[in-house]
Amino acid sequence: xxxxxxxxxxxxxxSWLFTLDHKRIGVMYFWSIMTAFFLGGVFAMLVxxxxxxxxxxxxxxxxxxxxxxxxxxxxxxxVLIPSIAATLGNFVLPLMLGAKDVAFPRLNLASYWxxxxxxLFALYSMLAGGIDTGWTFYTPYSTSTGGAVTAMVLAAFIxxxxxxxxxxxxxxxxxxxxxxGLTWFKMPLFVWGMYATSIIQVLxxxxxxxTLILLLMERLFQIGIFDARLGGDPLLFQHFxxxxxxxxxxxxxxxxxxxxxxxxxxxxxxxxxGYKAIAFSSIAIAVVGFFVWGHHMFVSGQSPLAGAIFSxxxxxxxxxxxxxxFNWLATMYKGSISLEAPMLYAISFLLLFAIGGxxxxxxxxxxxxxxxxxxxxxxxxxxxxMFGGTVIAFLAGIHYWWPKMFGRMYSEKWARVSAVLVFVxxxxxxxxxxxxxxxGMPRRYYNYLPQFQPMHVASTIGSWVLGLGFLIxxxxxxxxxxxxxxxxxxxxxxxxxxxxxxxxxITHNFETTPAISxxxxxxxxxxxxx
Amino acid sequence: xxRTAGEPFLQxxxxxxEQQFEAGKIGMWLFLVTEILLFGGLFVGYGxxxxxxxxxxxxxxxxxxxxxxxxxxxxxxxxxxxxxxxxHAARTDRRKxxxxxxxxxxxxxxxxxGIKYIEYSHKFHEGLLPGKFxxxxxxxxxxxxxxxxxxxxxxxxxxxxxxxGMGAILWVLRRSVQGHFSSRYYTPVDLVGLYxxxxxxxWIYLFPLLYLIR
Amino acid sequence: xxxxxxxxxxxxxxxxxxxxxxxxxxxxxxxVTSSYIDFGSPAVNVVxxxxxxxxxxxxVALYFMHLRYDKPVLSVIFVGGLFFLGLLLMLTMIDxxxxxxxxxxxxxxxxxxxxxx
Numbered sequence: 001x002x003x004x005x006x007x008x009x010x011x012x013x014x015s016w017l018f019t020l021d022h023k024r025i026g027v028m029y030f031w032s033i034m035t036a037f038f039l040g041g042v043f044a045m046l047v048x049x050x051x052x053x054x055x056x057x058x059x060x061x062x063x064x065x066x067x068x069x070x071x072x073x074x075x076x077x078x079v080l081i082p083s084i085a086a087t088l089g090n091f092v093l094p095l096m097l098g099a100k101d102v103a104f105p106r107l108n109l110a111s112y113w114x115x116x117x118x119x120l121f122a123l124y125s126m127l128a129g130g131i132d133t134g135w136t137f138y139t140p141y142s143t144s145t146g147g148a149v150t151a152m153v154l155a156a157f158i159x160x161x162x163x164x165x166x167x168x169x170x171x172x173x174x175x176x177x178x179x180x181g182l183t184w185f186k187m188p189l190f191v192w193g194m195y196a197t198s199i200i201q202v203l204x205x206x207x208x209x210x211t212l213i214l215l216l217m218e219r220l221f222q223i224g225i226f227d228a229r230l231g232g233d234p235l236l237f238q239h240f241x242x243x244x245x246x247x248x249x250x251x252x253x254x255x256x257x258x259x260x261x262x263x264x265x266x267x268x269x270x271x272x273x274g275y276k277a278i279a280f281s282s283i284a285i286a287v288v289g290f291f292v293w294g295h296h297m298f299v300s301g302q303s304p305l306a307g308a309i310f311s312x313x314x315x316x317x318x319x320x321x322x323x324x325x326f327n328w329l330a331t332m333y334k335g336s337i338s339l340e341a342p343m344l345y346a347i348s349f350l351l352l353f354a355i356g357g358x359x360x361x362x363x364x365x366x367x368x369x370x371x372x373x374x375x376x377x378x379x380x381x382x383x384x385x386m387f388g389g390t391v392i393a394f395l396a397g398i399h400y401w402w403p404k405m406f407g408r409m410y411s412e413k414w415a416r417v418s419a420v421l422v423f424v425x426x427x428x429x430x431x432x433x434x435x436x437x438x439x440g441m442p443r444r445y446y447n448y449l450p451q452f453q454p455m456h457v458a459s460t461i462g463s464w465v466l467g468l469g470f471l472i473x474x475x476x477x478x479x480x481x482x483x484x485x486x487x488x489x490x491x492x493x494x495x496x497x498x499x500x501x502x503x504x505x506i507t508h509n510f511e512t513t514p515a516i517s518x519x520x521x522x523x524x525x526x527x528x529x530x
Numbered sequence: 531x532x533r534t535a536g537e538p539f540l541q542x543x544x545x546x547x548e549q550q551f552e553a554g555k556i557g558m559w560l561f562l563v564t565e566i567l568l569f570g571g572l573f574v575g576y577g578x579x580x581x582x583x584x585x586x587x588x589x590x591x592x593x594x595x596x597x598x599x600x601x602x603x604x605x606x607x608x609x610x611x612x613x614x615x616x617x618h619a620a621r622t623d624r625r626k627x628x629x630x631x632x633x634x635x636x637x638x639x640x641x642x643x644g645i646k647y648i649e650y651s652h653k654f655h656e657g658l659l660p661g662k663f664x665x666x667x668x669x670x671x672x673x674x675x676x677x678x679x680x681x682x683x684x685x686x687x688x689x690x691x692x693x694x695g696m697g698a699i700l701w702v703l704r705r706s707v708q709g710h711f712s713s714r715y716y717t718p719v720d721l722v723g724l725y726x727x728x729x730x731x732x733w734i735y736l737f738p739l740l741y742l743i744r
Numbered sequence: 745x746x747x748x749x750x751x752x753x754x755x756x757x758x759x760x761x762x763x764x765x766x767x768x769x770x771x772x773x774x775x776v777t778s779s780y781i782d783f784g785s786p787a788v789n790v791v792x793x794x795x796x797x798x799x800x801x802x803x804v805a806l807y808f809m810h811l812r813y814d815k816p817v818l819s820v821i822f823v824g825g826l827f828f829l830g831l832l833l834m835l836t837m838i839d840x841x842x843x844x845x846x847x848x849x850x851x852x853x854x855x856x857x858x859x860x861x
Binding site: 177221 | 541542543544549552553554556557560561563564565567568569570571572574575578579582583586660661662663673675676679680683687
C-alpha cells in the first residue's frame with residue numbers, strides 16, 4: 001500500500017523502544033515471545049534427545065533436571081502466559097473496538113519493558129546454571145536446593161507485573177473505548193475472550209506474587225511457613241501456587257478460544273453459532289477456573305474432603321469449554337469452508353483441544369488420578385491443551401492477522417505444508433506419551449524401564465517433525481517480510497472492524513472513527529456493500 | 531501528556547475528559563484489587579499459621595505495643611481524611627488548600643513511619659526478629675519466630691507501600707504547585723487518593739489481627 | 745467547553761468527611777477497648793475485631809473512596825476482588841481443617857489385616 005503506515009511513519013530504534021502505539025508494542029512482544037518460544041523449544045528438543053535411551057544419552061541426570069525445568073519455566077512464564085494477549089491482543093483489540101489505542105498506552109509500554117526485565121532475570125538464572133526444581137517450585141526442595149532459584153523466582157515475580165498491567169489495560173479499554181454504537185453484545189467474541197482473560201490476569205497474578213515472595217523469604221530467611229521442620233506446612237505452598245497456576249492455564253487458553261471464534265466463522269462464511277453462549281462461557285470459564293486448583297493436589301496430602309470438592313468443581317469447569325467447541329462445530333456445519341492456513345490450524349485446534357480437554361477429566365477424577373498423577377499422561381494432557389490448544393490457536397491467529405500486521409501475504413502453499421507437519425509432528429510426539437503414562441512411565445524421570453523405549457523414540461521423532469514444521473514456518477514468514485506490501489485491507493472477508501482499515505494500519509488506526517453498520521459476523525452485509 | 535486548547539491533559543485516544551477520568555478510575559480500582567489480593571495472601575497465610583500454632587502466636591503478640599499500634603491507626607485514619615479533603619480541594623478549585631492538605635497527608639505518613647521505626651527498634655533490641663534471625667531469650671512457648679516472620683512481612687510490605695504512596699503524593703504535590711489541577715482536571719489527585727485510602731484499609735485489618743486478638 | 749468534572753460526579757463534602765472520621769475514631773476506640781475484655785472464648789474477640797474492622801473499611805470505601813457515589817462497575821470490581829480472596833481463604837481452611845479428621849486414602853488398614861489374601 002502506498003503512503004505511510006504505523007511501521008514506516010517514524011523510524012529509528014528510539015521510535016520503537018519508546019513507542020506508545022499499541023501496534024508497535026504488540027509487534028515487539030511478538031518478536032520477543034517468538035525468541036523465547038525458540039529457546040524453550042530447543043530445551044524441549046534436548047530433553048527428547050536425552051530420552052531416546054534409558055540412562056545417559058547426551059547429558060547427566062542433574063543437567064536433565066535443569067533442562068526440563070527450564071523448558072517448562074520458559075514456556076509457561078515467557079511464552080504461554082503473555083503469548084496471544086500481549087501480541088495479538090495488543091495489536092487487534094483497539095482496532096476491533098474502533099479505538100485509537102488502549103486506555104493506558106504508557107502502562108502498555110511499561111508492561112513490555114517489565115517483560116524484558118523479567119526475561120533478563122530468567123536469562124541470568126539460566127546462565128548461572130539454571131534450576132532443577134521443576135517449573136512448579138515445590139517446597140521443601142525449592143527452599144533448600146542449590147542453583148539459581150532466587151533469580152528465576154524473581155524473574156517470575158517481575159513477569160507477573162507485566163501480566164497485571166496488560167489485564168488492567170484491556171479491561172479499562174473494553175469498558176471505555178468502544179466506538180459509538182458498539183454495545184457489549186455487538187463486540188467480536190475475541191474481545192469477550194480477552195475480557196475474561198484480563199479478569200483472571202488481575203485476580204490470579206497477585207497470588208503468584210505473594211507466593212513467590214513467601215518462597216523467597218523461606219529460602220533466604222527460614223521464616224517457617226512452608227518448612228515442616230519449622231512448624232510450617234508444605235502443602236500451603238501448593239495451595240497458594242495452584243490458586244494462581246490453575247487460573248493461569250485459562251489465561252493461556254481463553255485467548256486461543258477467542259481466536260477460534262474469529263477464524264472459524266470467517267472461513268466458514270457463516271455467522272457464529274450461539275454468540276451469547278460463547279460470550280458467557282468465556283466469563284464462566286474465568287470464574288469457575290478459580291474453584292478447581294486442588295485437583296493438582298489429590299495425592300499431596302490434601303484432605304479427602306477437600307479433594308472431593310475440587311474434583312466435583314473440576315467437572316463443572318469442563319462444561320463451558322464444551323459449549324464453545326460444540327458452537328464452533330455448529331458454526332462450520334453447512335458453512336462454506338475454505339482451508340487456508342488459519343482454518344487448518346483452527347480445525348487442528350478443535351480436535352487437539354477436545355482430546356486435551358477430555359483427558360483432563362481422567363485427571364480430575366480422584367480414583368484415576370491416583371494412578372495417572374505425575375506420569376506422562378499428565379504431560380501429554382497439558383501439552384494437548386497448551387500446545388494443541390493455545391499454540392495452535394496462536395498460529396491460527398498469526399496467520400489470520402499477519403497481512404493486517406505486516407501488510408504482506410505469506411506463501412499459502414508453504415503454510416499448508418507447515419500446518420500438516422506441525423499437526424503430524426505434534427500427534428507423533430504426544431500420543432505415545434498418553435500411552436506411556438497410562439502404563440506407568442513417570443514424568444520428569446531421567447532413567448526409565450526398557451519397555452518404554454519404543455514410545456520414547458517415537459515421541460522424539462515426532463519432535464523432529466514438529467521442529468521441521470516450525471523451521472519452514474519461520475522461513476516463509478520471514479520471506480514474506482522481504483516483499484513489498486501486497487496485502488489488501490480485507491484478504492479473508494472478515495466483518496470485524498480491523499478489516500475496515502488499511503493493511504498495515506496507519507498509526508492512528510482509522511482515518512475517522514468507524515460507524516457500526518453491521519454485526520461482527522454478518523458476512524451477508526459485506527457482500528451487499530461490495 | 532498533551533495540552534489540547536481548553537482541554538487540560540486530554541490524551542489523543544480519548545474523546546472526552548469524562549471518558550479519560552472514568553477509564554483512569556477503572557484502572558486504579560483494578561490495581562487496588564491486585565494489592566488487596568497480594569496482602570490477602572499474607573492474611574490467609576497468617577490465619578492458617580495462627581490456627582496451627584495458637585499458643586505461640588498468642589504468646590508472641592504480647593510483645594507488640596497496643597498503644598503504639600493505636601496511635602498508628604489514628605494517624606493513618608486522619609491522613610485518609612486529609613487526603614480526601616485534598617481531593618475535594620482540587621475538585622473545587624482551591625489550590626492553596628489542595629497543597630496544604632497534601633502536605634499534611636505527607637506529614638502524617640511520616641509520623642506513621644516514625645512510630646514504626648520506634649517499634650522496629652524495640653523488636654531489634656529484643657531479638658524479636660523474623661525466621662532465622664530470631665534471637666529472643668527466655669521463651670516459655672516455642673515457635674514464636676513464626677509470628678514475627680509474619681509481623682515483619684506484613685508490616686514491612688505495608689511500610690513499603692506507605693513509602694511508595696508518599697512518593698506518589700509528593701509527585702501530585704509538585705504538580706499542584708505547578709498549577710496543573712482544577713475542577714476540570716484532577717484525576718491524578720483522585721487516583722493517588724484512592725491508593726492512599728487502600729494503604730489505610732490494609733492497616734485497618736492489620737492492626738486488630740496483629741495487635742489486638744489473642 | 746468541557747463540563748466541570750465534579751458536576752458529572754456527585755460527591756460528599758467536608759462535613760461528611762469529618763463525620764466519617766469521627767465514626768472511624770470511635771470505632772477504633774471500641775475495638776481497642778474490647779480487646780482488653782475477656783469474653784470467655786478468644787474466638788469472640790476475633791469476631792468482634794473483624795466485624796469492627798469491616799465496618800471501618802466499608803466507611804472508608806464508601807465515603808472516602810467515593811464508591812457510594814461512583815458508577816456501580818467500580819464497586820463490582822472491589823467486591824469481586826474480595827470474593828476471590830475469600831475463596832482462597834475458605835477452601836484452604838477447609839483442607840487444613842479436615843486433614844486430620846478424615847482418614848487419608850493411604851492411612852493404615854483396619855485391624856485384622858487386609859480383606860483379601
